[in-house]
Amino acid sequence: MAKRAAAKAKTKKTVTKKSAAANAKGGKGPKGLKGPKPIDLYYWPTPNGFKISIMLEECKLPYTLMPVNIAKGEQFKPEFLKISPNNRMPAIVDPNGPGGRPISIFESGAILQYLGRKTGKFYPADERGRAEVDQWLFWQVGGIGPMCGQVHHFKNYARETIPYAIARYVDEVNRLYGVMNKRLADRAYLAGKYSIADMACVGWVNGWEKQGQDMAQFPHLKRWLEAMKARQAVKRGMALGLELRQGIDMKDPKVQSVLFGQRARTA
DSSP: OHHHHHHHHHHHHHHHHHHHHHTOOSSBOGGGOBSOOOEEEEEOSSHHHHHHHHHHHHHTOOEEEEEOOTTTTGGGSHHHHTTOTTSOSOEEEETTOGGGOOEEEESHHHHHHHHHHHHTOSSOSSHHHHHHHHHHHHHIIIIIHHHHHHHHIIIIIOSSOOHHHHHHHHHHHHHHHHHHHHHGGGSSBTBBBOOHHHHHHHHHHTTTTTTTOOGGGOHHHHHHHHHHHHSHHHHHHHHTTGGGGTTOOTTOHHHHHHHHSGGGGGO
């Protein structure tokens, strides 16, 4: 327990200090550094978590990592449910919210939009441009994210092998990859310019091998993925907290009972 707490404290200190130093202007940050108060990022290293860590890194916003170990059921703790009533991470608490008052936000798409409006980055100010980003952001939230998640579950973690379920979701992810590949045939990013829609997708597409896909079938998508992973902020965002996941066996019945079992009904 003490070892885990020490690991958390170390991660929290590193992320906060680095980001605050990069934003040293106005207000007071941690340890006397000038800058805005850091955003609390409730997070675990998964494709959904990566969406927000990437955006925070891209915007150079100061943040404090607040690990939520979903394998141990920390997403069901009452204090976390006050922030994220759907018992899912990521979530944020921004002490510098609208009107200078704190605000908590759950759901990754809503967080990305909020941070885009807050910073004026990676989310257009004009309605036409914003609609272009929104449709691909919601395409990810309602499509490629859940479908890839089902593939990961039935193909890699389910206690029972169900060929029908595996084939159904592998085929649907293949279709969605095709949609994305066609979209990227004549543009660098999903909405033309790099945006929160791209950040939302990269963590999921990065798992293409475990999803039973052949990236050679999708040359435009492959080019996009390579360009995304070459960005330094994306590298940092997708590396955040990976050490916290070490030693966790996703096929352990106790872990699966938390992630996929009855606990979800108690929130």
